[in-house]
Amino acid sequence: MRIEGKEYRTIWFENDIVKIIDQTKLPHQFIIKDLKTVKDTINAIKMMEVRGAPLIGATAAYGLVLSILENNDKSFLKKSAENLINSRPTAINLKWSVDRMMKKLLGVNSDKILDIALKEAKEICEEDIRFCKNIGLNGLKVIEEIYKKKNRTVNILTHCNAGWLATINWGTATSPIYHAHRKGIPVHVWVDETRPRNQGANLTSYELNEEEVSNTIIADNTGGILMQRGEVDMCIVGTDRTLSTGDVANKIGTYLKALAAHDNDIPFYVALPSSTIDWDIKDFKDIPIEERNSEELSHIEGLDENENIKKIRIYPKKSNSMNLAFDVTPAKYISGLITEKGICEASSNGLRKLFK
Numbered sequence: 536m537r538i539e540g541k542e543y544r545t546i547w548f549e550n551d552i553v554k555i556i557d558q559t560k561l562p563h564q565f566i567i568k569d570l571k572t573v574k575d576t577i578n579a580i581k582m583m584e585v586r587g588a589p590l591i592g593a594t595a596a597y598g599l600v601l602s603i604l605e606n607n608d609k610s611f612l613k614k615s616a617e618n619l620i621n622s623r624p625t626a627i628n629l630k631w632s633v634d635r636m637m638k639k640l641l642g643v644n645s646d647k648i649l650d651i652a653l654k655e656a657k658e659i660c661e662e663d664i665r666f667c668k669n670i671g672l673n674g675l676k677v678i679e680e681i682y683k684k685k686n687r688t689v690n691i692l693t694h695c696n697a698g699w700l701a702t703i704n705w706g707t708a709t710s711p712i713y714h715a716h717r718k719g720i721p722v723h724v725w726v727d728e729t730r731p732r733n734q735g736a737n738l739t740s741y742e743l744n745e746e747e748v749s750n751t752i753i754a755d756n757t758g759g760i761l762m763q764r765g766e767v768d769m770c771i772v773g774t775d776r777t778l779s780t781g782d783v784a785n786k787i788g789t790y791l792k793a794l795a796a797h798d799n800d801i802p803f804y805v806a807l808p809s810s811t812i813d814w815d816i817k818d819f820k821d822i823p824i825e826e827r828n829s830e831e832l833s834h835i836e837g838l839d840e841n842e843n844i845k846k847i848r849i850y851p852k853k854s855n856s857m858n859l860a861f862d863v864t865p866a867k868y869i870s871g872l873i874t875e876k877g878i879c880e881a882s883s884n885g886l887r888k889l890f891k
């Protein structure tokens with residue numbers, strides 16, 4: 536997708552270096568960062584310089600390439616794989632991508648391993664782009680339907696950033712929006728700010744602006760009243776882990792939006808590539824929910840009057856705070872799962888029909 540008119544992907548490999556867009560600096564600074572070691576990739580994932588389920592999966596795949604470049608030794612590779620999987624707990628794409636890489640690499644001789652690793656990491660990225668594009672084409676049909684019925688701008692609410700910055704290109708939740716926009720369907724996006732890290736305000740609004748898609752940032756608690764006023768036609772969110780039951784773990788606050796959408800009879804869709812499906816866990820209470828540093832709540836970063844990035848404390852020093860990063864939306868509140876293979880019911884039957 537475009538930044539200042541130039542096409543970018545979120546991650547690429549050049550001269551034995553992994554290049555990323557440092558998302559902790561957006562929207563104020565656009566900085567391309569070099570990752571040179573597997574430790575660099577683990578830090579980038581932990582610090583959320585790269586984030587979003589598909590993108591951290593792709594970063595982990597390139598992390599294994601860097602691990603081989605550093606030390607072409609199987610026990611080092613296994614340790615790297617373990618550390619990458621543990622770098623963030625909720626998004627299943629990390630494990631999915633590391634397992635896929637290791638399956639290709641473990642039985643391979645050391646003289647061939649680098650080429651095979653690089654080829655597979657690139658294929659993970661290419662596949663994600665194809666899947667996200669198809670998610671867009673499938674989700675476009677829902678937007679088209681609403682447009683045909685209402686014959687006016689379609690208002691879509693989204694949470695967090697499930698945009699191209701969370702994937703390699705296109706995004707998951709944003710892909711149908713970009714496809715609709717390019718087809719000339721008038722769309723407007725309500726962007727949940729998404730406290731505490733503000734991925735909605737800092738990343739989703741930024742990328743929609745760059746693609747010239749009309750959008751308005753709202754505080755996280757605003758969605759409910761907009762739905763009551765008929766100002767939301769549909770919700771589309773992403774997911775970090777979708778169970779085979781159709782239950783969906785996504786950024787904290789997604790569940791409350793789904794409840795409000797249900798109460799107001801507004802379709803609530805979840806967009807995902809199949810790499811985000813966890814076929815093993817059956818009970819959503821078993822999904823590991825990431826708890827991040829409470830400083831993400833107590834402090835906030837922005838530009839000061841001299842346009843320098845500054846971090847300030849916003850809570851009393853003595854106050855405790857708790858920072859759960861994800862919640863789970865039960866399948867019963869989800870109108871449909873938009874995948875690369877089509878749209879299905881959020882249920883084991885629905886998913887099984889699409890993915891044998």
Ligand code: MRU
Pocket residue numbers: 586587588589626694695696697698701702706707708734772773774775785786860
């Ligand atoms: O903590 P983050 O910013 O990595 O969380 C991202 C989300 O919750 C996204 O909605 C999710 O990864 C879907 S990505 C296409």
